[in-house]
Amino acid sequence: MSAPSSSGPLSHLTVLDLSRILAGPWTTQILADLGARVIKVESPAGDDTRRWGPPFLTRETDDGQTENADAAYFTCCNRNKESVCVDFSKPEGAELIRTLAQSADILVENFKVGGLKKYGLDYDSLRAINPRLVYCSITGFGQTGPYANRAGYDFLIQGMGGLMSMTGLPETDDQPAQPVKTGVAIVDEFTGMYAATSILAAIASRDQTGEGQHIDCSLLDCQVAMLANQGANWLVGQRTPKPMGNNHPNLVPYRAYPVKDGHVIIACGNDRQFRSLCQVLGLEALAHDERFATNAGRVEHRDRLEPALEVRLTAFTRDEIIARLEQEAVPCGPINTVPEVFDDPQVKAREMVVPLTRADGATIQTVAYPARFSATPARYHAAPPRLGANTQTLLRNDLQLDDQAIETLRKSGVVA
Template sequence: MTGPLGHVRVLELSRVLAGPWAAQTLADLGADVIKVERPGAGDDTRTWGPPWAGEESAYFLSTNRGKRSVTIDFERPEGQDLVRRLASQADVVIENFKVGGLKKYGLDFDSLHALNPRLVYCSVTGFGQDGPYAARAGYDFMIQGMGGLMSITGQPDGEPGGGPVKVGVAVTDVFTGLYAAIGIMGALAHRDRTGVGQWVNLALLDVQVAVLANQGMNYLVSGNAPKRLGNAHPNIVPYQAFPTRDGHLILAVGNDGQFSRFCTAAGRPELAKDGRFATNPQRVAHRKELVAILEEVIRTRDTADWLAALEPLGVPCGPINDLAAVFADPHVQARGLRQELQHATAGTVPTVASPIRYSATPIEHTLAPPPLGAHTDEVLGAQLGLCVADIEALRSKGVI
């Protein structure tokens, strides 16, 4: 394996999104990721289609690049022994079972840490290892609601389409996967200094509250719970989508100079000198008046006209693209964000490249998301030293 984590071996005992996203991130960085799946079934998301690429769901393909798939039934003692042997050779274990769910199999942190003291063991749960909700199952949608994100996402009550809305991607799961990868790398750095691994715990609810960012701090500082503002920003004006003559324009003015240049381009230079709008705090205080004026001005021209006028002036703006437009965008194409991978059963499958760019160890996507159990014989033979007869005996008993 190449990449900055080319020396790291990861044993993944997770499924769906948050845990697999963490493991895929580590795989992108060069780690050897072995994904343990249920014989005959595999990761739940293998059946979450359409759409499909061959027999693989697009959902599964989105989060399992760069891994090897091994099927082991660790509800059986022989399967538990295989996983323990793999864990004894691993640097990292990632799991997302319910709290205490792996203890009965001898695959919990204490059991595997005793076997391999250098092991970094990462658990992903809905609500964490303690607290009154610890035993509950957690799913992205409900955590977006419980964690406050939906209270600030959507149109205001009383307006057309008003009411709470979830984000169109399972962002709580994705953020949790990214935080898990960061936590794992921190634990590996600590292990490099001390020789001892540790338990890294991630909770979806913790992550959702953490990524409220400025909105969370707005509440903590003011004591006032932020409300839904549609596409508007709570602290910056104008920073929202506006209807144009043929579509929409996102205007993202970040400072007073940008606002002044926008007003000139819009043929309304006097707005930048108006006492109500000259500075951002004044524009926030007079949001309704300014937005009403800008809506009248912006809807008089096409989106492309505005982009052509504002971009040379350094006024941040952009269109609202659907995904067809995203992947057709010349800049997206130039950055190589869509790549094609050779797949064992589907021919080729597309993938969205990692956004991390290294100067010395560039990321190379070479291993497509694996068919179920595609690497069982390879891993059990090369890493555990099982012969063909041993592997076939386990397969005949349904262990693998």
């Protein structure tokens, strides 16, 4: 096995990141963690998520006071990037970005359809000066179709894409089902992962053809793709998914169950695991009942099976039943709070928290890249940057501008 590389597998690539909020920055942080140089181009106001708090990072002012800096939200998806503050709504600013694009490998943007054309920063304009450029556009609804010009946000797409029709508590005699979104912006995050995967596929294609291409990646398309088994349940069996709380439409038992001191998750994926569960609970007769012997039978007769399991499980504490079930290789686990997640011995052993110190002395706790490479691991070389922290260096080193030219741009508000 070769020695691990310190530069990362994508260290030969340069990314222009014109995106903001979450889906685009999530994409480019993946690329940055894997070694790509990511130049985050921000307006003078900065990425909106710098203000999406509290909580905020704090910093000490020159007079010794403490003030809010960037929101914690911003730090979750902007590690390992350079922040360059350029107002490309001004012709001089747009020209700076075009110059950078001439030698870039990848550009990621999430403006409205056609929004960058007036600045000469659309794909066709930049392809003319750099045909090797892989240009990824992330939008709510894609570049085509009747909704193409609509703005799209994660919450909206969770609803339109079907996810919220199946999350939340089921309908009861007393109350209709209530739509519930997920606790994180999961559509943005999945779109970021699809976009990063697609970008790397386009780079692989470029290695063979020498030509870049345009990638059209939409939140709605990604959400529809994420419907997975629920989408297949409809397409194959015309079964409309509905809110089922913590129940699974295709597996039983597979949900959170009340115990003496809270809840425990039990997730039986096969008949052997169900039989082992019944043995631990002293319900061997259920394992031999023909109604419950197979998963298909348990799904059909869940209303008869679940109450019997619930009664027995309430005799145990959470830790007692987890210990017993783990001995019998029955998948189970607790419902952890976020503090409990980061205190979990497995999470600690996997070193999932990475502290990074910014140039101003602020230490920021970030979450590690989740995949482990044997030879080219993810790298963590820069904390989420302050707005415009790298502007001066880039103007001098990449664009070869002298102090007078930089000062002229600064006074005219093109850079900050």
